[in-house]
Amino acid sequence: MQRSRPRFGPVMFFTLAGTFGTYLVFAAVQGEYGLFNRIQIEADAAQLRAERDRLAAELAEIENRTHRMSDAFLDLDLLDQQARDVLGLIRPDEILLR
Numbered sequence: 001m002q003r004s005r006p007r008f009g010p011v012m013f014f015t016l017a018g019t020f021g022t023y024l025v026f027a028a029v030q031g032e033y034g035l036f037n038r039i040q041i042e043a044d045a046a047q048l049r050a051e052r053d054r055l056a057a058e059l060a061e062i063e064n065r066t067h068r069m070s071d072a073f074l075d076l077d078l079l080d081q082q083a084r085d086v087l088g089l090i091r092p093d094e095i096l097l098r
Contacts, residue, residue, distance in 0.1 A: 029035050068075040069082070083089045090096055 027034060031037070065078065067073060068078050
């Protein structure tokens, strides 16, 4: 009776291939450029785009007010409002309630 020796070559090959495949899947999900980090980066990008849009709207409003206060185009209502807000001025015929 002849005893055959177990062959470790194919077992080692599949073990190493399985380990390498597991590592690649882990890196694809959890790695530096993995799926979870990509989702986080996309969420951060969406938040930054929203902030950019908000700041652009705020800048447009500031530019509009600056234009309305310029020498070329003077909005008297805005000038009156700014004088009241900044300097605390009131007209003589007004009553101030606090």
